Amino acid sequence: xxxxxxxxxxxxxxxxxxxxxxxxxxxxxxxxxxxxxxxxxxxxxxxxxxxxxxxxxxxxxxxxxxxxxxxxxxxxxxxxxxxxxxxxxxxxxxxxxxxxxxxxxxxxxxxxxxxxxxxxxxxxxxxxxxxxxxxxxxxxxxxxxxxxxxxxxxxxxxxxxxxxxxxxxxxxxxxxxxxxxxxxxxxxxxxxxxxxxxxxxxxxxxxxxxxxxxxxxxxxxxxxxxxxxxxxxxxxxxxxxxxxxxxxxxxxxxxx
Amino acid sequence: xxxxxxxxxxxxxxxxxxxxxxxxxxxxxxxxxxxxxxxxxxxxxxxxxxxxxxxxxxxxxxxxxxxxxxxxxxxxxxxxxxxxxxxxxxxxxxxxxxxxxxxxxxxxxxxxxxxxxxxxxxxxxxxxxxxxxxxxxxxxxxxxxxxxxxxxxxxxxxxxxxxxxxxxxxxxxxxxxxxxxxxxxxxxxxxxxxx
Numbered sequence: 322x323x324x325x326x327x328x329x330x331x332x333x334x335x336x337x338x339x340x341x342x343x344x345x346x347x348x349x350x351x352x353x354x355x356x357x358x359x360x361x362x363x364x365x366x367x368x369x370x371x372x373x374x375x376x377x378x379x380x381x382x383x384x385x386x387x388x389x390x391x392x393x394x395x396x397x398x399x400x401x402x403x404x405x406x407x408x409x410x411x412x413x414x415x416x417x418x419x420x421x422x423x424x425x426x427x428x429x430x431x432x433x434x435x436x437x438x439x440x441x442x443x444x445x446x447x448x449x450x451x452x453x454x455x456x457x458x459x460x461x462x463x464x465x466x467x468x469x470x471x472x473x474x475x476x477x478x479x480x481x482x483x484x485x486x487x488x489x490x491x492x493x494x495x496x497x498x499x500x501x502x503x504x505x506x507x508x509x510x511x512x513x514x515x516x517x518x519x520x521x522x523x524x525x526x527x528x529x530x531x532x533x534x535x536x537x538x539x540x541x542x543x544x545x546x547x548x549x550x551x552x553x554x555x556x557x558x559x560x561x562x563x564x565x566x567x568x569x570x571x572x573x574x575x576x577x
Numbered sequence: 578x579x580x581x582x583x584x585x586x587x588x589x590x591x592x593x594x595x596x597x598x599x600x601x602x603x604x605x606x607x608x609x610x611x612x613x614x615x616x617x618x619x620x621x622x623x624x625x626x627x628x629x630x631x632x633x634x635x636x637x638x639x640x641x642x643x644x645x646x647x648x649x650x651x652x653x654x655x656x657x658x659x660x661x662x663x664x665x666x667x668x669x670x671x672x673x674x675x676x677x678x679x680x681x682x683x684x685x686x687x688x689x690x691x692x693x694x695x696x697x698x699x700x701x702x703x704x705x706x707x708x709x710x711x712x713x714x715x716x717x718x719x720x721x722x723x724x725x726x727x728x729x730x731x732x733x734x735x736x737x738x739x740x741x742x743x744x745x746x747x748x749x750x751x752x753x754x755x756x757x758x759x760x761x762x763x764x765x766x767x768x769x770x771x772x
Contacts, residue, residue, distance in 0.1 A: 332669055333694035378694050420691055426748035427675035428668065434734040435666060440651035441636075441735065442658065444595045444644060465711045549707060 334382030335421040337364060342418070349418060352411055354393055358386040389414060459544040462552050467512070467543055470552050471529050474516050491524045496531035501540065504556050512543065512552035583610055583618045584625075587642075591622075597641035597732060639731035640738060673699045674708060678730070679745050682712045682723035700724070708733060 331337040341360050342349055362383060368375050392410040409415075503510060515532070519525045532554065535541040542557045590606065591598055603615050610618075619642050623635040636645045646654060666674070673696050676688050688696050703709045712725035726739070736742065 332672060333692055335693040376694065382693070417691075417693070421693065423745050423748045424672055424675045424679070424691060427679060427743075427745060428671040430743060430748075431671050431675055431678075431734060432666070432668075434736070435671075437648065438733070438735055440648035440655075442646040442651070442654045444592075445658075463711075547707075 333376070334379050335418060336425070337361065337379070338382070338414075339418060339422055339425070349415060352415070354386065354390045354411060358383075358390050361386055385414070459546055459553070462543040462545040466545065466549075466552060467532070470512055474513060475522075475525065491521075491527040493527050493530045493534060496527045497534055500528075500531055500535060500554075504541065504554070508555060510554045512554055515554070580614075580618060580621075583607070583614065584622050587615065587618055588622055591635065591642055591644050594643070597636075597638040597643040599639075599641040602641070636735060637737045638735050639728050645735075667699075667702075669694075669696070669699045670702055674703060674726075674730075677703075677709050677724050678726050678739065678742060681725035682715075683725075684715050684721040684723055686721065688724070 331340065338357070338361065341347075341357055341364075342352065345356075345360070347353065347357070365375055365379055365383060368379075389410045500510075500515075512532075515528055516525050519528060532541070532543075536543065539557045542555050544553050544555060545551070586607065587603060590603060600612055600615055600619075603619075604610070604612060607615070619635065623642075626634045631647075632650050633644055633646045636643050669692075672692060673688060676691050677683055680687070680691075685696060685700060688700075700709070704711075707727055707729045709724050709730065710727045711722045713723045714720040715723050730736075731738065
């Protein structure tokens with residue numbers, strides 16, 4: 322058995338190329354392609370010698386470099402009036418390198434900001450709001466949140482339950498009714514609690530489909546306090562006539 | 578409402594909040610003063626702290642205000658609250674985050690195109706830390722997910738908004754300055770960048 326270590330000295334082939342260009346003080350707009358290809362391959366050899374895992378992307382770049390090299394060896398044909406100026410075979414690579422180097426710089430700036438923040442301390446209290454919880458700030462959970470919460474639930478259901486043979490007695494329609502009835506009794510239902518009593522996978526799925534159906538019909542609304550927080554199910558505000566629950570669904574929806 | 582009173586109320590709100598407090602939220606609580614009045618009161622308060630040489634001040638983060646400590650007092654605070662270094666973002670994470678921040682909404686393939694490497698794992702970490710989120714799907718075959726930064730991203734880096742990030746063009750060839758020699762160069766045009 323051999324142990325492969327993934328040493329992240331170079332983030333990727335572009336990073337390695339930028340490093341070589343800097344090291345050799347080359348002009349990025351006029352890269353001596355033969356020389357750099359050779360150096361690049363030497364590094365790959367070295368990485369393999371050290372038994373580092375060379376990611377496939379490095380090999381793709383190696384072949385790209387060799388392709389450019391061979392293109393540049395070809396004589397330039399003059400009889401091409403349709404194209405004013407034949408593009409340098411290196412142009413695409415240069416563009417990618419420049420683009421990548423911009424983001425590398427931007428990442429450095431973010432790292433700086435992160436470091437600055439390490440010296441800044443914020444208040445650590447969890448204020449208890451006076452009075453009603455109705456004023457708490459919620460925003461509408463996205464469908465993706467719902468699906469990821471659901472996949473977690475499916476995973477936590479013991480495998481054993483899936484093996485039982487149960488008569489198909491759960492329909493989405495029935496679950497829709499159950500859910501609406503439950504909401505009459507309890508104004509807020511936690512999404513995860515919804516599946517606690519479910520006996521089979523079919524029942525879990527029927528319940529989930531019922532939730533989706535009710536969202537589509539705008540009968541219910543799903544909300545969260547923050548990303549990845551527990552998802553709550555409430556009646557859609559349009560359907561509450563007795564008293565308007567004031568919540569922050571409008572708040573964080575589109576503000577970034 | 579008197580300006581002085583307004584300032585003190587805002588001070589109390591900020592003092593009791595552990596997150597940046599949005600102007601809209603402050604406005605809702607105050608029921609009266611408009612946004613410009615709130616902004617000027619908060620600005621005055623900020624200046625007041627600065628002038629009186631406090632060890633804390635008011636920062637404008639993610640479209641709101643927050644009381645934070647002066648970095649000069651970090652040595653003592655770090656003794657009290659050890660900030661874990663495991664939380665630091667890795668280089669691949671920072672690179673990926675930068676690409677998302679500037680190019681959002683963006684698909685995973687588009688990110689990989691810039692970085693030249695697979696970003697599956699990195700993207701998962703960023704999603705888990707709620708620095709990025711799935712913001713929708715691109716209307717192209719396969720309908721891939723689109724990624725964007727979150728409000729938490731702004732809070733994490735103490736940014737007021739995405740506009741506060743430096744212009745990407747400013748970075749440009751900074752990284753390569755050293756490599757240039759006085760060879761006449763043909764710059765590739767900006768237009769042939771595929772989208």
